Amino acid sequence: MTARITPFLNHISACNQAQIPGNRLPFFWRDEHIGWVSPPTANALKALGAHSGDQLGITEPTALHPLAKTLAEHGLYKPHHEDFDIRNANGDVIGQVDRGAIPVLGLAAEGIHLNGLVEKSDGSYLWVARRSMNKKLDPGKLDHLVAGGMSTGLTPATTLIKEAEEEAGIPATLAEQATAVSRIHYAMERPEGLRRDVLHCYDLILPETFIPTANDGEVESFHLLPLTEVFERVRTTQDFKFNVNLVLIDLFSRRGFFAPEENHLINKALHAA
Structure with missing residues (x-):
């Protein structure tokens, strides 16, 4: 492994540090x-009766939201007042919960990230956003031009258009020209709970x-930054929001920033989930 890619591999590892199950218990729908x-x-x-014998969970989709x-009323999380669909292994929607409850229950969530690129005569540039200091999560960090969770009733494509x-x-006429390029999974322990994101x-x-x-x-x-500068900031700093690093590393990989042997190791780590 070349030392040059170590910082990138560290970013990937940082987003996949959750030990599952660790001391957690499984939560079931039926x-x-x-x-x-x-x-x-x-x-x-257990105190709320959300169990059957030793099995924690619910049996009816309508029970998930209440x-x-x-749980929010008992102080386990602060509501975001935005509902997400929860899906089973087949991708079927089985209910909805407030976004803030997802890491508390260790549920899988989906979102979109958009690389907003500008091609100039002197190279490729990337639009970068600085998050508001009022954000609950990672205020002031650098972010993608467009990124957001997939709210109830939306698909990745409709989420992209909405968030853009x-x-x-x-x-919308411009956002519709975006190209789907990859899917990245990670499992990360955060102060708000277990994030299992797609x-x-x-x-x-x-x-x-x-x-x-x-x-x-x-x-x-x-800020419109040369892609080479973004590469160096990801390599040498923690300026970007944690999961933005993953999407940028994927972009660097696809844009040929790594040697073939480096690229193999990067992609093996990035898409291991």
């Missing part, structure tokens, strides 16, 4: 395993005349 819960959450679920709401308009003022990654070539505008108050500023 007989399907859908999540992992910590001992304190397990105790709360159960999550009750809200976060950067990208019209990131749907997109590339979009933007015209040089495009200037992003934040419409939802979640971005402090936008």
Whole structure:
């Protein structure tokens, strides 16, 4: 392994440091395993009657949302007031929960990340956003031009169009030109709980005349940076939000920033899940 890629592998490892199951207990929907819960959450679920014998969970889809709401009322998380669909292993929607409950219950969640690229005569550039200091998660960190979770009723494509308009003022006619390029999984222990995320990654070539505008108050500023500079910042700093590093590393890999032997190791680590 070349020392040059060690920082990139460290970013990937940092997003996959969760030990599963560790001390967690499985959480079920009927007989399907859908999540992992910590001992304190397990105790709360038992007190609320969300179990059958030793098996923690629910049997009816309509029970998931009120159960999550009750966990918030008991102080296990702060509601985000945004519902996400929860799916079983077949991809069928089995219920909804507040976004804040997902890591508490160790449920899988999906989201989108967009590489907003500009091709100039002197090379490739990437639009980078700085997160608002009012964000609950990683305030002030650098982020993608567009990124967001997949709310109830949406698909990756419709989430992309929605978030592109809200976060950067990208019209739907332009956002629809984005290309789906990869999917990245990771499992990470965070202060808010266990994150088991699936990131749907997109590339979009933007015209040089495009200037992003934040419409939802979640971005402090936008910056158009040479892709080579972004590469160096990912390599040498912790400036970017944790999971943004994964999507950028995937972009660097596809853009030929790594030697073939390095690329093999990067992709093996990045897509191991």
